[in-house]
Amino acid sequence: MSSNTTDHGFFSKERITAKPGFNRWMIPPAALAVHLCIGQAYAFSVFNNPMTRLIGIDKSAPGDWSLATLGWIFSLAITFLGLSAAFAGKWLEDVGPRKAMFAAACCFGGGFMLGALGIAWHQLWLVYLGYGVIGGMGLGIGYVSPVSTLIKWFPDRRGMATGMAIMGFGGGAFIASPLSVALMQHFRSPTSMGVAQTFVVLGILYFISMNIGALAIRIPAPDWKPDGWTPPVKQNALISRNHVHIDQAMKTPQFWLVWWALCLNVTGGIGVIGQASVMIQESFKGHITPAAAAGFVGLLSLANMLGRFFWSSASDYIGRKNTYYIFLALGALLFFLVPGVGAAGNVALFVLFYIIIISMYGGGFSTVPAYLADLFGTRYVGGIHGRLLTAWAAGGIFGPVLVNYIRQYQVAHGVPPAAAYTDTMYIMAVLLIIGFICNYFVRPVSQHHHMTSEQLSFDQQPAMAAK
Template identity: 65%
Template sequence: MVPPAALCVHLCIGQAYAFSVFNLPMTRLLGVSQSTPADWKLTDLGWIFSIAMVFLGLSAALFGRWVEEGGPRKAMFTAGVCWASAFLISALGVYLHNLWIIYFGYGVVGGCALGIGYISPVSTLMKWFPDRPGMATGMAIMGFGGGALIASPLSVWLMSLFATPSDVGVLNTFIVLGCVYFVFMMVGSAIVRVPAPGWQPAGYTPPKVASKLMTRNDVYVYQAVKTPQFWLIWIVLFANTTAGIGVLGQASAMSQEMFPGQITAVAAAGLVGLMSLFNMGGRFSWASLSDYIGRKNTYFVYMTLGFALYVTVPYAGAHGNIVLFVICFLIIVSMYGGGFSTVPAYLRDMFGTRYVGAIHGILLTAWSAAGIVGPVLINYIREYNVTHGVPKAQAYNTTMYIMAGLLVIGFIANLCVTAVDKRHHMAADNEADAPRTPAPAEPTGAVPSRA
């Protein structure tokens, strides 16, 4: 019942990827049929998602230790309350036509729900599946990638249901979504369970640590941040996320401008839906594969294959090869999702299981940074090229090469990852004092008290 509990939370907060369906209707709250000068601009509404992504990373970093020590049930309950409140506060903002209330509601409160809810089941699932930690986190995190597949058509249907000649239907849709998500997230918090200390699946024998990168020791959360390994993995996640999030957010416009007259708005919308499926599937499949080939090797695949795909996109556009273009985008977005689901297991290999949720929370600041840098690179470089006479069909070429360069940086950072020095390990003889007492180095010839 633990994977369904995780999905109850992640499928709900995954709605964040579908928030763009509200953007155009919210530019017509007063005019209804068309925007008026008093209505909000699309550029102002775009900040709602950006604020939510920033607070996702900040809240995950700030509350990561509390989530780890308080347990998944408290965290899921808190995330459910915050996520429902985000929609209800945003509904008030719509009613009063005050955009700052929505910034606070969906952006700040909703962003905190995203951060706390995102990391809440991670370490719990890995404790239930010690033999397949990548698969375990993939099961949960794929829900975040697939949440938009449910939220997008549901939101559009609800807005059409509540729409009247004087109302676009956003207000009532926010209220209904807040109530529905609250119920499902409460179910998830009620059925989640933590295994007993030392619990193992029947017939499972912990393997000897064959990989130099894997450890059976734990590293305290704030000690982990002091290691070079943490920041190298931060760079790896930032590079992979920045490269993917810019493409994911602009796939519709990019495909139509690179293939004018060949890809229609309807076809572009279909491409976005297909990319959502690959985003979700990649989170499970790539993370599961990492259980067999290792996390470091999996990220090598992301960086190497991603580099080849990004430099191929301009070629596909120049030769009008839509099939090649679509294949490149689908694989890219699958690795974007896979990067998120593989990294918790990567952290578990490096820093142990005890504080992996808290460490993961701090690492998600890379997502916040990428959520700003990725769209900025795509949008501003395109605008610069267009204003300087570059045809729209070629305006994204420079960005694709920059994204490929980012993956080279990520490849180098991943190459530099080595095992964490044992001086960072927690003291094994006194678990209560372990967070404040790193284990000293073993003297030459001494027998370790416990591996």
């Protein structure tokens, strides 16, 4: 049982329940204050080359870290993002978004600090633990915190709402990429690459910003609806008015079909994002400078951000399933065409294709919470979404591992670096075709999985008692 102190505490759901007349458009900026910070993960590739020269400075020296081992920092962060989101989704429904956002700020900011120590002491395991594990937990908790809140505030535009929430995560690198490069240049010296100092500055900035979002977040009162809005009488068969319990959702084929569709879409996109800076420099050796490569990372981040809002908003009109058809079919085609474009030396088309691919990668994330709300109802969408993000954790391993280790194997066997990504892109295309097939088999959730009115009433009793 909850005490009155707990019920009315600073982090309690009662404390952040909005009063009548609250403007729901105040919530997206609170969500962006968190997601723009944790979106820094997509700019992590700008640290990869400098971190291979921490000892040698001008070039890699014996004892410096290899690109393949550094790739595991990003993979660990995404893995723990998915795992912590699976845990935090249900916890979030119990404690509310303010406490979850504060926990995320502590983990993400603290992860940077521990990672900075690992870099300063040249202990890679500390960087794995700091940014990868603890920082990754901050990513996951921070990621799910605003999503279910925004879905509840915008029942009339679920896709647009999740696009607003998740847009910031895609766009975080647009700020973090040039900022990180500028900070490393500022702190660089004859004996330091400036990476550790950059980690410290970013950790402090992100901790402050994420806590501003935690202070501003509010949740709607039970059964709140926008003024003048009523649920449509006639709607898409895939959009359910019933609710499925979080544990029951995992027993449905729909959960696992969407899981695989997201996982395979993630595998393709995240493999590119994790090595974007290095990949474009090697694909166009001598033509792309590190600064231009950072610009490419920034462009991908912008595409990621805008794609999240565009595609999820479009899904309100064309449907979530049709939107996923586009992601997986068009993505497969572009991955198949990219190697030829790179071989032809067409930088503009190469960049354009990846911009489209990453826009759909981001769109997959922003559309999937609304897809889940359509299939399983809104009561447990935060928890179900958190558990589905284990697909992101899996894709966060598959994608970078495919890109990094296939490249390393091919280069070791005499393949020029510019051609080392070709086979990987073809594999990505095949994976997206498999995802397309999974999406095809998604059907409305069977009635026997739905919660009854008695179950819903009983389920809401603890929350009502707490008030």
